[in-house]
Amino acid sequence: MIISLNLWRKTCYFLAFLYLSTVSSILWAQTVVVLADTPYSDKEKLMLQGPNGILYRLIKETNPSVVMHLGDFKSGGKSCTDALLNEHKALLAQTYPGRIIYTPGDNDWTDCDRTTLPYSFNELERLDFLIKLMFKTPPLLTNNLSSITSQATQIENKLWINDRLAISTLHLVGTSNGRVHIGMSDQESAIKAVNKRDKANLAWLKNIAAQANKFDAVIIGFQADIYQQKVLQSGVCDSTSLKTCDAFSVYRQAFEQLAKRINKPVLIAHGDTGEFCFEKLDHNLWHLNAAGDFQYLDATKVSFNKASSEQPFIVNGLINPNLPNIGCNN
DSSP: OHHHHHHHHHHHHHHHHHHHHHHHHHHEEEEEEEEOSOOOSHHHHHHHSTTTOHHHHHHHHHOOSEEEEOSOOSOTTSOOOHHHHHHHHHHHHHHSTTOEEEOOOGGGTGGGGOTTSSSOOOHHHHHHHHHHHHHHSSSOTTTTOTTOEEETTEEEEEEEEETTEEEEEOOOOHHHHHTSOOOSSOHHHHHHHHHHHHHHHHHHHHHHHHTGGGOSEEEEEESSOTTOHHHHTSOBOOTTOOSOOBTTHHHHHHHHHHHHHHTSOEEEEEOSSSOOEEEEEETTEEEEEOSOTTTOOOOEEEEEETTOSSSOEEEEESSOTTOSEESOOO
16 A cells, blocks of 8 residues: 555655646746847856856756847957957857857947047958858857858848747847947948948848747847937938948838737847846837946846746846846936
8 A cells, every 4th residue: 555655655746746747848848048138258258158157057057948148258458469369269168069150249349449449440351251250250159059040141130949949030230239439440331331231221121020929939139229318319311321220120120020020029239238127018028128338237037928028038237136127218
């Protein structure tokens, strides 16, 4: 009788385990870790460096399907030398080998011509170097992400669909998307490059929409804070603008249209500004200003809850799980 009772208990425990495992797999499709605006300092480098860095260890413990880095992987106050860019790529690559999707930030190329830096560079030349280093030179950050695709005309725009979650990047940076502070490049060439990026980015969003039958939700990551108040209050850019302007109104409209067109959850994630916040903007459209940028030395954990249309994305800091703030006011 005792043996039968013990066997019954073990059977109950086993069935409960199977039930919880099944429920978990239904509710939680996967987890993504988002990095942004880091590493700027030696402290941040140590946080990302294995095997003992706190963010390195927490990312490994979280075991996300992928790590997204939303640009600014160096401080804007440091010169964009080949050596520094190579050093920061190597640090990023060891954080989560072969499973990192990176998109450029303005610190990584448009700000490289600052006259206050020890060494200033032509920003378009730095962009060419950055693209070659981050997307064409082994070890590739995406080496272990099977079936990831790139845009033919803009290789840094990526799309990876995994377990019904689409993860994409857009090359969208601050400095009015590269329209201002053009110090060492030919200004006409720089503006033409902006217009070309805009065209490619909007085409990439259409490509994502065309593949909506393959996913249940999408996360789109980039560097620029397109919802910042001072951006919203700026004048509209024209095709030749060289002054601070709202270069992102077309993107805000495109994201709203995308969410309506595919009728599935869309999470817009970016870095650029200090506030770590999360909010719902519209039906099927959410906004995340990820941790980083000195104020929040942390990474962002995004869990996709495919069973909930009301709360499809659960967002927490890895170090500070009580963050982010709900609602963005920057």
